Amino acid sequence: MRLSGLLLTFLAFATAAGGAFLGARAAVAVVEDRSVVAVRDALxxxxLLFARVLGDGLQIVLEGEAPSEAQRFRAMSVAGGQVDASRVIDNLSVAEREGLAPPAFAVEILRNDAGVSLIGLVPADTDRERMADRIAEAAPDKPVTDLMETADHPIPPGWAPAMIFALEALExxxxxxxxxxxxxxxxxxxAESATDQRRIENELARxxxxxxxxxxxxxxxRPVISPFIVRFVSDADGARFEACAAGSTEGEAVITEAAVAAGLDGRVSCRIGLGMPSEHWSEAVALSIGAVAELGGGTVTLTDADVSLVAPADTPEAVFERVAGELENALPPLFALEAAVAVEPDAEAVETVPEFTATRSPEGLVQLRGRVADALMNTTAETYARAQFDGAEISMGTRVTEGLPPGWSVRVLAGIAALGELESGSVIVRPDTVRVSGLTGNPDARTQIAQLLVEKLGQDADFSVDVTYEERLDPIAALPTPEECLQQIGIVTRNRKITFDPGSADIAGPAQAVMDDIAEILRRCPDLRVEVAGYTDSQGREEMxxxxSQDRADAVLRGLRERRVPVGSFSAVGYGEExxxxxxxxxxxxxxxxxxxxRLVGSEATDASADADGEAAAGGEDGSDEQD
Structure with missing residues (x-):
């Protein structure tokens, strides 16, 4: 009896314990499931989808690979916000970090009258001292403000040539x-001027x-244009501009549109500048060109606010009066019109018309032919031509003639001045007209010649300008490359040598002609960076x-300077017997x-070099290079 009671008591306790255990397990499972769901939803x-959430009893286990340490910490914080942080087990790993990408190295170099400023980020290995020296060479006597920062990363490809070129441009x-x-x-x-602009653009491209x-x-x-002039002609040879000026590219477009509508076939290039007499300039030009088109031909010249319209000789009077009247009423305020019908020349009179001709050959020969008023005018024309064509051969074939028309001498001098704008060509001067034709290396020559003739002969003067621009004649566009300059030096020194007096740095007399030829080449090659290097043989003491070698390199540089070669960017270095x-x-x-x-230095440097060898002479007993 007593044993059965004890057994029942034990069974009762066991049943109660089992029930409690099962109840606790069920409660833990519910808490675990709810915690896992809550943490998973929060993540x-x-x-933070990289983190997997697992339940382990009352503990929450986070597994997975976080992209960064910050993301791992953030996941732990989010999980700790849903359950007690002590229950969160961190089994997260962190992805290996890739190396930091190198920074974008960049520099801005600013130069103005106040000095030079450098702002940006450069590699730590940049030779700042050398850069400062180059800037001092490029902008002497200018303060330099260096605000650059550095980063310890390798110098990226293309950085060094870009910096060298930038310093060349700064110069x-x-x-x-x-x-x-x-x-x-x-x-x-x-740039200081349009010419300077073209020169710099060509140099940088080179x-x-x-x-x-x-x-x-x-x-x-923009240049100041005075007088502001447009001259449009339409005749048997077609429609064309003999001069064109505009105040802006928009104004040029208006003028071009009117000219194309009047029959112009080809590219129009108006000189754009300051000095426009009215804001309605392009409108007045377009109306005037339209009047020429309505007349079926003729010439219109706008000089500042004066408009001169000349209709063909065969224009019906009624048509002329209508077109001229409409143009006069349509022109903007300030513009004044003078209109006339051309007069047919008398065939008999043409045979006796005096004529003066000036020609310039591609070789530089200038010939003056035709009639002049008197001996004084003949001398004046020759003197003026010699001043206009400095160094050219002048051939005089003029003849003094009485009874020349008024203003003839002015027309002759104007013709010579017009020829001076051409590399080659001719000018024919007659009492009623001036004809200019030829080749030029100046893209603005046509307009400049027209302006000159209007200034000298008047707005109503009849003239034609038929000149062609050729880039090969342009002294800026046709500049030789640095390598070509050195090749030319190599040619002139191939069979001749720069020699020195024995044991000295004095250039020998026969070598002066060689120096003259080298100087002439270098004067045609502006803004070069050249090193004049001197060398010796191995005879004698190395220090001597x-x-x-340094003294002789200095002597060559000095000789170039005396010959008016700009040697500001040149250097002389003696290398001895190296x-x-x-x-x-x-x-x-x-x-x-x-x-x-x-040899070229800086960004111009190439493998090309030109040698001018020294010539041996008698020397000292010790066999030193004094015998050189």
Whole structure:
């Protein structure tokens, strides 16, 4: 009996314990499920989908790979916000971090009258001292403000040539912003004039290293045009401008549209500048050109606010009166019209018309032919031609004639001045007209000749200007490349040498002609960076040879300066007996090693070089290079 009671008691306790255990397990499972769901939903709401949520009793386990340490910490914080943070087990790993991408190195170089400023980020290995020296060479006497920061990363490909080119560009620009990045340079600058603008653009294009992306935006102040002139002609040879000026590109477009409608076939290029007499200039020009088209031909000349319309000789009077009247009423305020019908020349009178002709050949010969009023005028014409064509051969074939028309001498001098705008061509002067034709290297020559003739002969003067621009004649566009300049030096020194007096740095007399030829080449090659390098043979003491080579390089540089070569960007360096090009054990080899070399430096440097060898002479007993 007693045993059965104990067993029942034990069973009762066991049943109660089992029920409690099962109840606790059920409660834990409910808590676990709810905690897992709550944490999973919270993580998903924050976009932390990399974390997997597992339940382990009352503990919450986070597993997965976080993209960063910050993301891992954020996941733990979100989970700790849903359950007690002590219940959250961190089994998250963090993805390996990739190396930091190198920064975008870039520099902006600003130059104006106040100095030079550098702003940007450069590699830590940048030679700041060398850069400062180059800027000092490019902008002497200008303060330099260096605001650049550095980053310790490798120098990216294309960075070095871009920086070298940027400093070369800085040397040629007085007011500019130069933006530099690896393989790219952008130049925004102001030039002193349109001619200067074209020169700089050509130089930068020539200096640009292969593979460099270059953007150039150089502006120049518009020139002052006086008088402001347009001359439009329509005759048997077609419609054309003999002079064209506009105040803006928009105005040029208006003038072009009117000219095309009047029969012009081809490209129109008006000279754009300041001095426009009225804001309605392009409108007045378009109306005037339209009047020529309505007449079926003729000439219209606008000189500032004066408009001169000349109709063909066969124009019906009624048509002329209508067109002239409509134009006069349509012209904007300020513009005044003079209209006339051309007069047919008398065939008999043509045979006796006096004529003066001036021609200029491609070789530079200037010939003056025809009639002049008196001996004084003959001398004046020759003197004026010699001043106009400095150094050219002048051939006089003029003849003094009485009874020439009034103003003949002025017409003759105007014709000579017009010829001066051409590289080759001719000017024919008659009492009623002036005809100019030829080739030029100045893109604005046509307009400039027309302006000159209007100034000298008057607005009503009859003249024609038929000149063609050729780029090969343009002294700016046709500049030789740096390599071509060195090749030319190599040609003139191929069979002649720069020699020195024995044991000295004085250039020998026979070598002066060689120096003259080299100077002439270098004067045609502006803005070069050239090193004049002096070398000796190995005879004598090394210190003496080094000093002698430096003295001789200095002497060559001095000789170029005396010949008016701009040598501001040149340097003279003596290398002594370094870099022999021949065997110093033979007399021929030593003679070859005693030399002066011209080589390009900076971004212009190439493998091309031109040698001007020294010539041996009697020397000292010690066999030193004093015998050179």
């Amino acid at each position: 998903a709401g924050e976009g 040629r620009l007085q007011r500019a912003k130069i933006s530099v990045s690896a393989g790219e340079v952008s130049v925004v600058a102001m 200096l640009r290293p292969a593979g460099l992306s270059l953007s150039v935006d150089i502006t120049a102040p 040879n080094l000093r002698l 870099d022999p090009i021949a065997d110093n054990e033979t007399e021929e080899g030593r003679e070859a090693n005693r030399r002066i070399e011209f």
